[in-house]
Amino acid sequence: MSLLRFLTQWYRKSNLLTPLHTSISVLVLLILGQQGFNILMAYLNHQAFDWVTRTLVIEKEGERLLNIAIDEERGFLDNSSQGQISTRDNGKNKSNFYNSFNNLYNLVKDNPAQIKQLDKIRYLYNQWQSKLNQKALFGSVSTYSPAENTLFNSLRYEIRKLIQHEEILLSARKNYLEQLYDINVAINTFSTLIILLGAGLNLQLLHRRVKLPLHRLTEVSKLWQAGQMEVQLSYSSRDEIGQLAGVLDAMADSTRHRQQNIEVRNQQLEDLMSALSHDLRTPLLATRNTLDCMSRGAFGPVNDTWKEVFEEYRQANEDLLKLVELLLDVSRYEANRSDHLSCDRLNWEKILIKVIDQVKATSTRELAFVCKISQSLPTVYGDELEIQRVLQNLLDNAVRVSKPKGEILLEITACGQEQVQISVRDYGSGIAPQEQEKLFHRFIQGRNQRGRSGLGLYLCRQIIEAHRGTIGVKSSIGEGSTFWFTLPTAIKNADWNCEQNTTRYRKSDA
Secondary structure: OOOHHHHHHHHHHHOOOHHHHHHHHHHHHHHHHHHHHHHHHHHHHHHHHHHHHHHHHHHHHHHHHHHHHHHHHHHHHHHHHOOOOOOHHHHHHHHHHHHHHHHHHHHHOOOOOHHHHHHHHHHHHHHHHHHHHHHHHOOOOOOOOHHHHHHHHHHHEEEEHHHHHHHHHHHHHHHHHHHHHHHHHHHHHHHHHHHHHHHHHHHHHHHHHHHHHHHHHHHHHHHHHHHOOOOOOOOOOOOOOHHHHHHHHHHHHHHHHHHHHHHHHHHHHHHHHHHOOOOOHHHHHHHHHHHHHHHHHOOOOOOOOHHHHHHHHHHHHHHHHHHHHHHHHHHHHHOOOOOOOOOEEEOOHHHHHHHHHHHHHHOOOOOEEEEEEEOOOOOOOEEHHHHHHHHHHHHHHHHHHOOOOOOEEEEEEEEEEEEEEEEOOOOOOOOHHHHOOOOOOOOOOOOOOOOOOOOOOHHHHHHHOOOOOOOEEEEEEOEEEEEEEEOOOOOOOOOOOOOOOOOOOOOOOO
16 A cells, blocks of 8 residues: 555656656567567577477488388398398498488487487397398398397387387477467467557556646636636646646736736726716816806906907817716716617618718818718618717718818628628828727827827727627728728617617617
8 A cells, every 4th residue: 555655646746757758668668578578489489490390300310211221121031032142232221221320310419318229229230230141141041030030120119219209209399389389479469468558558648647638728728818817727736737737827816816906996997087077077067158158248248358268268178078078978888888879770861961061060171071872771770879979080080181172981881681881981191000909999099189088989989889880990001091880780689679660769678
């Protein structure tokens, strides 16, 4: 148990790939051991094959030796029956016998027992040949005495004994070869299974220690990207991924706290801005009424000089009042975008006429307004006054950057069956690409708008997004700009309740 506990602690405290390296090292050692065993088995098989081949050669040579002796005996008996002995044939047979005997002797020279047996065979053969030579010398070739027969039988017995010994050796060595083959198959099968098992364990280890943590890291990173910084990796391992997870968890926690602090601070600033705007609106309205009365002489005669002064004060007060109302509108949209919106069937011709008339009334520039409204536009619902406000803001900006006697194009087209696009095209100086991304943010002043609040386009974005639309700009330096926004033809939000058979729609209390 203590060893198991030690291995478990070592496994947890080790580096990420240390167990993998260890298992791979064990697999490599197994493969090397298998190869070494295969080399050993190849050597043993080669040695066994040599033994079998040597045994077969000895057995064959022993059979040849026996055949020579039998042929020699048969020849002697045939000659004896005819009353003559051929010295030439006898010498030839004897030469063949000794050639075969010497071959056997060379084959078994490393085996003392077989050398001893061969010496006995040679002795019996020489004794037998001596008896035959004596018979030939005394001319008694017609008889074959029991002594010669006994010697030949003993000779034949010893040769057969030699052959039988080799047959026994051959059988034993064949069994040895079969055993080597069985051992080789068993060991190779076992080692292959162990290697496959080790490879499977390595894959499982990689899956558990690398793939699963990385998959978890990817999922949590996507949640972080979506703003859910409260999600933690919670990876307890002490390897490199565990250390990385700890660092990332700490970073996410720190980021979450910073975001919460920023949100609280932004909310406080927005509340302060809303409160100040609301508190400033009342005295500004009172000041405007007072200045109107003073300029009309309600408190006594006013000369032209004081009228100009009162008019300047009134214009400054009006600008402040517009800024306060703008701040209040921005606060209202940021608090709840669509609570105050009405739902109207939008009449684009009517809206464009009103916007162009208001712009002409407040602008001293002579400009040509070109309107293009596509035929068969789908019906769009929205707050007519707010949409008119967006168009007027975009048109005011276009007028401000256009050259005298220039042209401004207002175009309304259908984008498929689900959207309508409204665009305002001017031919001014254009907007740099790095500035285009910031135009619809708070307190970002657009082109040629020094001294303005920088809230107009931001409020336009709030209004369009409250209508479930999008807003943007396309511009090139020196070629002018096109501000556009889209509105959906069918509002699917449950907060809207518009009916087709009426001309005026109000937001449902439900």
